[in-house]
Amino acid sequence: MQNDPQLTLQARYAEAFNTYRESSQEGDLLAAYDLARAALDLGLPISRLFDMHRSTTSGLTRPLEKTMADRFFQGALAAYDMALQGCRKTAARLSDEVVDRKETATTLREAGVDLTRQRDTLRSQLHQVTEEQTAFTYAISHDLMSPLNTLRNLLSCHGEDLDAAGVAMDLEALNGARASADRMQRIVEDIQAYALAVGLEDSAGTVDLNVLLGEVLARAEPQIEASGARVDIEALPVVKGQAAQLRLVFEALLSNALKFNEKGEAPEITIRAVDGAKSCAEIQVADRGIGIAAPHLDRIFGLFQRLHTYEAYPGTGLGLTLCRRLLGQNGGEIAVASTLGEGSVFTVTLPVA
Amino acid sequence: MKRLERILLIDDERFDHMASQRLLRTIDGIGAVHEFDHARDALAFLAEAPPGPGDVIFLDVNMPAMNGFEFLDAATEAFGPALGGAIVIMLSTSLNPADRERSLGYEAIKGFENKPLTALIVERARVILESAA
Structure with a gap:
C-alpha cells in the first residue's frame, strides 16, 4: 500500500483535510496546494483529484463541514490550475522555441541552397576560365605557328634557283623571313605584356x-x-x-x-x-x-x-x-x-x- | 593527267603566297593561279567568274575580317554547297581540332591540310578532281 503513490496521496488528502476541518485554520488550507501539486507530479487527471476529494468528504453532513470541504477542494483546484497555467506558458515558450528552430532550419537550408548556387556559379566560372584558357592556347599556338611556318617556308626556298632571278627571290625571301621573325617577337612581347597586365594586382x-x-x-x-x-x-x-x-x-x-x-x-x-x-x-x-x-x-x-x-x-x-x-x-x-x-x-x- | 584549270590561293599571309606561287611554278598541268589577301576579294572574283569543275581553292582558316569558314558560308549561299564542282582544300596552321571537325560539315571541302602548300598536297587535289570527273 505504501508503494502505491495514488493510495498514499489519497491517505494524505484525507489526513490533510481532517487536520483543516479540526483546526479551521487558514494555514492548514495550504496542504491542499501541496496535494494538488503532488497529484500533478504523479500525472493524475483532475477527475482523479475530484475522486479523492469525494471519497474523503462524502460522509460529511454538517453545512459548515461541507463548506470547509468545498474551500479545501477549491484550494487544491486553484493550485492545480495555477500549475497548469505555468505549463501553458512553458508550452507557449516551447512552441516559440520550435518556431525559432524551424526558422533556423529554414535559414540553414537556404544557406545550403545558397552554397550550392555559389558552388554551381564557381563551377561554371571555372569552366568558362578553362574554356577561355583553351581558346587562348589554340589562338596563341596558331598565331605563333603562322609566322614560324612562313619563316621555315621562306628559308627552305633559299638557294633553289641559282640564276639572277633566283638570287633576287632569295633576297625577297630573306626579307620576308626577317619580317616573320619580327612579327613572332612582337606577338610574344604582346602576350607577355598581356599576361603581366592582367595579373597586375595593385590596389x-x-x-x-x-x-x-x-x-x-x-x-x-x-x-x-x-x-x-x-x-x-x-x-x-x-x-x-x-x-x-x-x-x-x-x-x-x-x-x-x-x-x-x-x-x-x-x-x-x-x-x-x-x-x-x-x-x-x-x-x-x-x-x-x-x-x-x-x-x-x-x-x-x-x-x-x-x-x-x-x-x-x-x-x-x-x-x-x-x-x-x-x-x-x-x-x-x-x-x-x-x-x-x-x-x-x-x-x-x-x-x- | 587531269589539268587544274584554276587555282585560288586565299590567305592573308603575303609570304605564304610567295612560297605557294614558287611551288606551283614547278608543277605541270596547272592553269591560272589567282591569289587573294582577303577572302572577300576572292568572293568578288568568283561572282564574276563562277567556280566550276577543275577549280581548286586552297583556303586559309584564320584570316582577318572574313575567315575561311565565313568565306565558305558566303560561297555556298552564292553557288550552292557543291560550288559548281570546285574543290576546297583547307590550308591552315590551326591546331584546333574544332576547326578540322567543322570542315566536315562542308560538302566542297575535300581536305584539311597543314601549311605550307606542298607538291604532295597539290597532287592529292588532282587525284580528288580525277575521281570526281
Missing part, C-alpha cells in the same frame, strides 16, 4: 585621367609626330581604378587611333568626357580614321581578332581584348560605335572617384 586608387592621359600622350609623342596627328584632350574626370592598368587601356586606344588611318592621312583624335554621366564616368576616344564595318564591330574585342592583313596594319589582335579585360577588372566597360570610312568612337566607362 585601386583614384586616378586623375588628365594626368594619366598626359603621360600616355608623352610616351606616344614619336608616333604622333611621325604621323602628323592632331590629338585634342578635353577636361577629363577623376576615376577609381588601378593607374597602371588604365594607362595600358588608353595607350592601346590611342595607338589604335593613330594606326587605323588611310595611308598618308594625318590622324585626328579627340579624347573627351561625356557630359551628364551619373555614377560612372564616360570617356570617349574618337578618331576620324578608316572605321569598322558594322558586321565586324562585335568581333574586334575577341582574342587575336584582326580585320586587316599584317601588311596593311600590323598588330597582334590583342590590344582591344586587353582593354576589355582590364576595364572589367576595374569595374568598367568599353563599347564602340563606328562608321566605315568615317571613324570610330570608343567609349570607356569607369566608376567615378
